[in-house]
Amino acid sequence: MLGQARLRSLIETVARTVIEHEDELTQLDSAIGDGDHGANMKRGFEAVLAELDALAAKPLPETLKAVGTQLLMKVGGASGPLYGTLFMSLGKSLPETLDRQSVAQALDAAIAAVRARGKAETGQKTMLDVLVPVQRALASGADPAAVAARANEAAEATIPMKATRGRASFLGERSIGHMDPGARSSALIVEAVASCFGIST
Numbered sequence: 023m024l025g026q027a028r029l030r031s032l033i034e035t036v037a038r039t040v041i042e043h044e045d046e047l048t049q050l051d052s053a054i055g056d057g058d059h060g061a062n063m064k065r066g067f068e069a070v071l072a073e074l075d076a077l078a079a080k081p082l083p084e085t086l087k088a089v090g091t092q093l094l095m096k097v098g099g100a101s102g103p104l105y106g107t108l109f110m111s112l113g114k115s116l117p118e119t120l121d122r123q124s125v126a127q128a129l130d131a132a133i134a135a136v137r138a139r140g141k142a143e144t145g146q147k148t149m150l151d152v153l154v155p156v157q158r159a160l161a162s163g164a165d166p167a168a169v170a171a172r173a174n175e176a177a178e179a180t181i182p183m184k185a186t187r188g189r190a191s192f193l194g195e196r197s198i199g200h201m202d203p204g205a206r207s208s209a210l211i212v213e214a215v216a217s218c219f220g221i222s223t
Contacts, residue, residue: 024120029085030078032218037067037074039214040207050203054185054196058099059203066097066105082120086113101204104140104149111135126161133157147185147197149204152176156212170216177201177209 024032040047041064048060069092070077077085086109094106115128133153142148155176159169178201185197 024082026078028218029082030074032215033070033077033085033089034074035218036211036214037070039210040064040067041071043207043210047203047207050201050206053200055203056099059101059207062098062101063105063207066093066102069093069096081118083113083116083118086110086116088113100140101207104136104204107135107139108132108153122160122163126157129153129157129160145183147180147183147202147205149202149208151180151183151202152205152208152212156208166216166219170213173209173212177205180205 044060044064046060047063048057051057051059070089073088073092077088080088090106090109090111090113093109094102096102097105109132111132111134112128115131117124133150136153137143137150140148140150142150144150144154152173156169156173159172164172180202181200182198183202184195185202
């Protein structure tokens with residue numbers, strides 16, 4: 023079980039990591055999207071930080087549901103519903119006492135929910151192209167550093183992909199050569215979580 027202090031640190035680290043990368047996410051989204059991913063994600067996680075003490079006082083599953091609700095309400099575009107779904111589904115599936123198997127299973131269920139919400143599959147240049155490899159790494163027994171490294175590798179692997187879902191899909195071949203911003207923000211979140219468990223890349 024995560025204690026309140028550690029849970030608070032986890033939420034704060036994830037939120038501040040995303041906020042600090044606003045400009046990078048904006049640049050990535052400006053190349054193949056509407057250019058608002060950085061600002062939208064910053065707004066969502068600033069709302070999470072504003073509720074930090076209350077969030078950290080809840081049991082982990084309730085905390086994740088509440089974070090998901092904030093992201094759903096505050097993050098605009100397609101990312102709000104997708105990240106909201108991800109966190110709320112994790113909250114529904116995770117027990118209060120964590121182990122590797124329960125985390126891998128909960129992430130698998132959350133991925134299924136995101137896939138259904140976004141009507142997307144892997145290989146279409148979306149956040150799923152990071153989340154699915156991360157889940158597989160977790161399920162195979164990878165340590166936090168290896169999971170974070172896998173997330174970053176998977177985000178890089180979206181660069182040569184052609185987008186076939188989301189705003190970037192309208193660019194067709196011109197989407198090739200750019201990292202997907204949702205994949206990058208997903209990798210940032212995974213890396214932040216990994217760092218909170220004592221190991222970072």
